[in-house]
Amino acid sequence: MSTAEFRNYIDGSFVDAAATFDSIDPSTGTAWARMPAASSDDVDRAVEAAHRALRSGPWAAMTATARGKLLVRLGDLVVANADRLAGLETRDTGKIIRETRAQIAYVGDYYRYYGGLADKHEGSFVPIDKADMEVTIRPEPIGVVAAVVPWNSQLFLSAVKLGPALAAGCTVVLKASEDGPAPLLAFAELVHEAGFPAGSVNILTGFGHDCGHRLTSHPLVARVAFTGGPATARQIVRNTAENLAYTTLELGGKSPVVVFADADLDSAANAVVAGIFAATGQSCVAGSRLLVERSVKDEFLARLKHKAEAIRIGDPQDPATEMGPLATSRQRERIEKIVAASLAAGGRLVTGGERPAGHAGGLYYAPTIIDANDNTGLPCVREELFGPVLSVIAFDAEAEALALANDTPFGLASGVFTTNLAKAHRMARGIHAGVVWINTYRAVSPLVPFGGYGQSGLGREGGLDAIRDYTRSKSVWIRI
Numbered sequence: 001m002s003t004a005e006f007r008n009y010i011d012g013s014f015v016d017a018a019a020t021f022d023s024i025d026p027s028t029g030t031a032w033a034r035m036p037a038a039s040s041d042d043v044d045r046a047v048e049a050a051h052r053a054l055r056s057g058p059w060a061a062m063t064a065t066a067r068g069k070l071l072v073r074l075g076d077l078v079v080a081n082a083d084r085l086a087g088l089e090t091r092d093t094g095k096i097i098r099e100t101r102a103q104i105a106y107v108g109d110y111y112r113y114y115g116g117l118a119d120k121h122e123g124s125f126v127p128i129d130k131a132d133m134e135v136t137i138r139p140e141p142i143g144v145v146a147a148v149v150p151w152n153s154q155l156f157l158s159a160v161k162l163g164p165a166l167a168a169g170c171t172v173v174l175k176a177s178e179d180g181p182a183p184l185l186a187f188a189e190l191v192h193e194a195g196f197p198a199g200s201v202n203i204l205t206g207f208g209h210d211c212g213h214r215l216t217s218h219p220l221v222a223r224v225a226f227t228g229g230p231a232t233a234r235q236i237v238r239n240t241a242e243n244l245a246y247t248t249l250e251l252g253g254k255s256p257v258v259v260f261a262d263a264d265l266d267s268a269a270n271a272v273v274a275g276i277f278a279a280t281g282q283s284c285v286a287g288s289r290l291l292v293e294r295s296v297k298d299e300f301l302a303r304l305k306h307k308a309e310a311i312r313i314g315d316p317q318d319p320a321t322e323m324g325p326l327a328t329s330r331q332r333e334r335i336e337k338i339v340a341a342s343l344a345a346g347g348r349l350v351t352g353g354e355r356p357a358g359h360a361g362g363l364y365y366a367p368t369i370i371d372a373n374d375n376t377g378l379p380c381v382r383e384e385l386f387g388p389v390l391s392v393i394a395f396d397a398e399a400e401a402l403a404l405a406n407d408t409p410f411g412l413a414s415g416v417f418t419t420n421l422a423k424a425h426r427m428a429r430g431i432h433a434g435v436v437w438i439n440t441y442r443a444v445s446p447l448v449p450f451g452g453y454g455q456s457g458l459g460r461e462g463g464l465d466a467i468r469d470y471t472r473s474k475s476v477w478i479r480i
């Protein structure tokens with residue numbers, strides 16, 4: 001029986017949708033809240049409000065400094081409301097409370113960072129070779145932004161879009177995922193409280209095939225910022241054939257973590273375990289392919305097995321829990337299928353590979369390690385599982401490690417563990433991925449760009465340049 005109710009936030013008001021759907025608590029498998037399913041008409045109202053706010057009214061008239069102050073206030077409000085937001089994200093997605101709390105602290109940092117940058121993003125003067133002419137370049141907001149996010153880390157994945165978009169002076173319609181939208185619909189209350197003018201930020205949820213489709217193909221949308229899966233990304237690119245919106249895509253990964261025999265093996269093992277099992281493996285940067293030097297493979301696998309089996313699985317709201325359920329039953333069924341196919345094709349189960357006992361009803365899956373036995377064609381080695389499954393491949397030489405690391409169409413993140421500085425630099429040069437973490441994994445900062453190579457996406461989020469991606473330059477020629 002659903003108890004909580006949520007609304008969409010359109011043109012400065014919280015509004016019901018004509019249709020609703022139930023949101024499932026993944027730790028129990030039961031419906032706990034009723035969510036509004038935005039229709040195409042709701043999307044149209046939100047985009048038109050964003051377009052009006054962009055062209056006239058208080059947002060359009062606001063100085064960059066004033067916009068920056070609003071963003072900083074929003075960051076402060078996120079942090080002040082961290083417990084509520086974290087509790088909702090945990091309830092609606094099953095991500096453990098430890099992780100949702102930690103992530104919300106840096107969500108606040110992203111809004112403050114882009115708030116601080118809003119009035120430091122400058123235009124330029126071009127010294128052209130004409131004595132009677134001057135040219136200035138004005139960076140102007142690109143227009144209405146359609147931001148579309150997946151269910152994992154929605155507060156974070158929207159901060160990396162809203163922060164630079166609003167700092168640049170754009171207006172936004174943000175679509176929360178239909179799986180676990182509660183934290184973003186609650187975040188809309190903070191946008192309202194911070195004082196963003198009506199229409200500047202609109203937040204709604206609904207299904208991809210109708211509301212997402214309408215939003216990303218809407219003629220008044222000039223910019224699409226998408227995070228999600230590769231199949232949806234291709235559909236979104238087709239949608240933007242309608243409006244020719246400038247589009248960035250943050251997609252999936254099959255990130256390699258390379259462990260050389262000379263590494264600090266205990267610290268590497270901790271990083272590998274956190275790299276794959278944090279967020280129950282439902283993370284775009286999950287280090288899902290372990291490449292380990294053959295001479296230490298058995299010893300390293302024994303450490304990993306021990307650590308994986310010690311992970312406390314349980315109620316995601318309990319601060320002592322170290323791994324929660326998967327977010328949807330669809331996810332669990334897919335993981336089970338890929339694991340079964342990989343074992344049938346010759347993979348060796350080191351640990352896990354089953355639903356853990358004692359958690360009936362919840363969408364749990366045990367931390368799983370599969371030794372690929374040198375078969376890099378196994379489905380668990382090739383496909384993004386988006387779950388707690390680590391595939392292990394041995395290598396004998398550095399060149400082989402590099403070739404294996406790059407043996408994927410993805411290229412989002414990677415890790416290298418070694419005490420040899422030159423080797424670390426060579427690997428960092430050679431790996432085809434947007435991030436290389438050396439002797440660490442999963443570090444993030446608003447100051448640092450993030451994004452993928454190949455099938456992992458297009459464009460970068462985070463860092464100074466992200467604001468540029470939400471502006472278009474205007475060249476102004478003046479005869480003097």
Ligand code: NAD
Binds near residue numbers: 211214227
């Ligand atoms: P998804 O692609 O199914 O959905 C993402 C969003 O797109 C949802 O809001 C959905 O409603 C919307 N959508 C679906 N169809 C649409 C359409 N036709 N038009 C417009 N919008 C549509 O992804 P998911 O299963 O929710 O999330 C998992 C994926 O996200 C994984 O592949 C993961 O790697 C990726 N991801 C990437 C990053 C990154 O930063 N690179 C971060 C987190 C997750």
